[in-house]
Amino acid sequence: MPKITIDGKTVECRENIPVLRAALEAGFEVPHYCYHPGLSVVASCRLCLMQMKMPHPKTKELDWAPKLFPSCQTPVKDGMEVKFDSQLVHNNTNHVMEYYLINHPLDCPVCDKAGECYLQDYTEDYGPATSRMVEEKNKNPKKDIGSQTLLYQDRCVLCTRCVRFTQEVAGTSELTVINRGNRGEIDVFPGEPLENPLQANVVDICPVGALLDKNFLFQQRVWLLKPTKSVSPADARGSTVYIDVNDDRVWRIRPRFNEKVNEWWISDESRFSWQHVHSPDRLNIPMIREESALRPTRWPVVQEQIRAQLNTVASDGGSRVAIVLSPMMSCEEAWLLASFVRQSAPQATFVIGYVPVEGTDQTFPKGFVISAEKCPNRRGVETVIEQAGGPSASWDEFLTKAGGGEYRFALVTGGYPKAWIDSTLADTLRKIETVVLHDVWASALDDHLWLQLPSATWVEREGSFMNADGLVQPFDRALKPLDGVVGDGQFYYELAGHQGLFRSRKVRELMAAELPTFGEVFVPREEPEYAH
Ligand code: SF4
């Protein structure tokens, strides 16, 4: 590993990275706008300039060169010596910041980016306290550039990150720079809006408040938001995300760097995968059928009833019992439910629930993938079913047998982001005498259910998902469950005979004894902030 000296301190760094990245990874603060590790290097913003020792042209001895070098464009080399903390560098940063503020509006009080804006931060840290600009500022129009995205051109610093993102990562090239000099603007081509499945990433990488998410516009001040580390449930890739919450509400989802899965990006599907969480249509009261109608009951009663019912219908070992484990469940929830059922019904059939698939996988130029499989944990649930042993069936096999009247009792789990049981499916499930449905939504099957149990969304749960490549990744709980709802993990934990609070880490330790795959979860490394 090369060793370089930054401001007199020797730093060991990774091979083939620019000095800027090495400095940021070593904890130095270096202002920068145009550099982003996921994009090509253009060295246009001139904020990251540094001093560097070079051989003197006459004496050939190493000495500080009189001009500055862009640290984002200079690769590390063993033995090199650079300086960011010098008067020459500070003067450059100060003058560059003054330049950026010439036309920038002072509208931080109404700007969504305030609080996480690198123009605000760098101005405070490196910029001049007052402006010498006496002319009228250029005023540029706000532009509606895409279905999710707005451009406030006045605020743009022309770093071109957004342009390079659409060219290099999305591969769609909708954005470009028009005009020249201080009239330069970001724009879309006529009649070609910013419309690609990764479009809202440009909002994250814009270092200032020029690109804004329409869904988040004027919704919250960012310093009020509390981030929680999670994993996207939108597809089988398992992109890692932050869920930003305030006042018991999710306000936005942002990408969380993951070197093995999604790097710095997420799909718009993942970004907006939380919107059903606050739907007024969600179930929130456990119901039991009494005298031909569903009536409210209590969670402890539900548990007693399920145990008693299972003991009755599984007196022969459970050959006419089916347990549908949804690919929306966490690995821990699936394992707890499977362990509980195997004790009283060793012959029960475990079924991998409905796996929604849309089209085919979409692969983007730099390798980002949106999976066609729209659920986060098919592989995890399949692994649990395999390990549990005993009879198992695919979703289609289960439907055929259910339609043929082979089951007397079924516990079906759902948890999909929208209602999924249509009348055809409901008609098939009606052939099962006793059905328990643990789900987020009411359905066409309600008139037949024995128990209707409200499920928590993944935002309100903790656990782990195994992605399509077999990577087990943990996610934390961002919100407490909706009033009246018990977290799915807690419910299955108690059903399986455990006492106390469900903690996914504790359950994974128990699982690891039977399933070493779950002994170690993958947690991505922390990346420095790249001005976004
Ligand atoms: S809109 Fe944002 S990301 Fe795009 S060039 Fe301007 S400042 Fe950079």
Ligand code: FES
């Ligand atoms: S010139 Fe280096 S980050 Fe812009």
